[in-house]
Amino acid sequence: MxxxxxxxxxxxxxxxxxxxxxxxxxxxxxxxxxxxxxxxxxxxxxxxxxxxxxxxxxxxxxxxxxxxxxxxxxxxxxxxxxxxxxxxxxxxxxxxxxxxxxxxxxxxxxxxxxxxxxxxxxxxxxxxxxxxxxxxxxxxxxxxxxxxxxxxxxxxxxxxxxxxxxxxxxxxxxxxxxxxxxxxxxxxxxxxxxxxxxxxxxxxxxxxxxxxxxxxxxxVMHTALPPGYTLLSTIPHKAWMSVVPTSFGIGGTPTGWPGTVSPLIAMIDTGGGPVILSDPDGYVWPKTWPDPVACPSWTGSSKNCNCISDPLQISLAAASGSGTYAYTIDTSALPPQRLTAVACEKAFYLEGEQGMNVGGITFLFNRLLIDYAGTRIGLAPKMS
CATH class of the missing domain: 2.40.70.10 (Acid Proteases)
Known part of the structure; x- marks a missing residue:
């Protein structure tokens, strides 16, 4: 192995x-x-x-x-x-x-x-x-x-x-x-x-x-589209499966991110890491949040990072059409001081793109559907 x-x-x-x-x-x-x-x-x-x-x-x-x-x-x-x-x-x-x-x-x-x-x-x-x-x-x-x-x-x-x-x-x-x-x-x-x-x-x-x-x-593999999902069309001509991020809150407080930066992507990445945020206008990274944590070593290749373990509120939208999806990362379900987000003035791991990587942490609270017949993903709350 x-x-x-x-x-x-x-x-x-x-x-x-x-x-x-x-x-x-x-x-x-x-x-x-x-x-x-x-x-x-x-x-x-x-x-x-x-x-x-x-x-x-x-x-x-x-x-x-x-x-x-x-x-x-x-x-x-x-x-x-x-x-x-x-x-x-x-x-x-x-x-x-x-x-x-x-x-x-x-x-x-x-x-x-x-x-x-x-x-x-x-x-x-x-x-x-x-x-x-x-x-x-x-x-x-x-x-x-x-x-x-x-x-x-x-x-x-x-x-x-x-x-x-x-x-x-x-x-x-x-x-x-x-x-x-x-x-x-x-x-x-x-x-x-x-x-x-x-x-x-x-x-x-x-x-x-x-x-x-x-x-x-x-x-789980299906021949037909399973019910219960909010479907979001993905952004074409990108190297990563992505939709559009529309808002980012910390501990119930709206941050104003992403502001006017454009174009934006939200990488749909099931790897088990935190949300990674590119924040060139400083809505998040220069500020003090209730639950800061030490940044991991891999953030060293990024510029001016702020690492937190606060609850998060995230909203996403389809690349085209009217689909939207909002969810919360609830820290009460996570180990204490579990890193939830890394916000950087310039995030190396976004590979030159502006926006966010939703991180594997997102899929501790949501199910993910990938539509290989079309160009969509689906998101739905985890069922107990």
Missing amino acids: FLSPPALHPPLITTDQDNDLVRSKIAALTAGQPKRAGRPIAAGASFSIALTTLSKSGNFDSYIDVQFPNQSGNPITASLLVDSGNNNMIIPNGDELVGVPGYTILGTALSPFTSCPANVVQGPLQIVATDGGVYQIDNCVFYACTPKSKKDTPESNFGMGRIHPWGSSHPWNKPLPNVVLQSPLSYGTDYRYAEIIFEEAATMLSSTADILVRRGSRL
């Missing part, structure tokens, strides 16, 4: 001892799970896929187990970071796919984030549902890392973002001439709607330096 580190909060796995501990905890959790049944999922029926979450000091990541059929033996497996802030798949063990029937190497490239040598591969992807059935997506195109030396860092990423057009994430989604990569789930022809539903924060999050491993979050 290769545990890819996150980018927007301190890494959860920092030592070999951590890595060994996590592996043993995951093995214990999955021992009683349904095994691969060798049968396909029931056609047309919605189904769930278990996600493994790792949490430490209030932060979290989630992982999905995938496999690649191998006619001459057991499937080749990988555990990948679930990431709606990315929009392609990257596996760390690409060498294992070389020569496997059914997989075509289209060419070679460098992986998007660590520049690890990689094959660009086309072939079937399989995911085992919680009932043991197998969901197969044919002709998936993805990066398969093939590190050549100890300096090469393989990547592990299950990019779930729906951007449009798919080539908007150039060069990440255009590794070769005439090859445009997509989110792996978008290659499926029947199951076009994906829900990400995390466990309740009180159950899933660790407030200490001890790593908590859970298996209670899930990805």
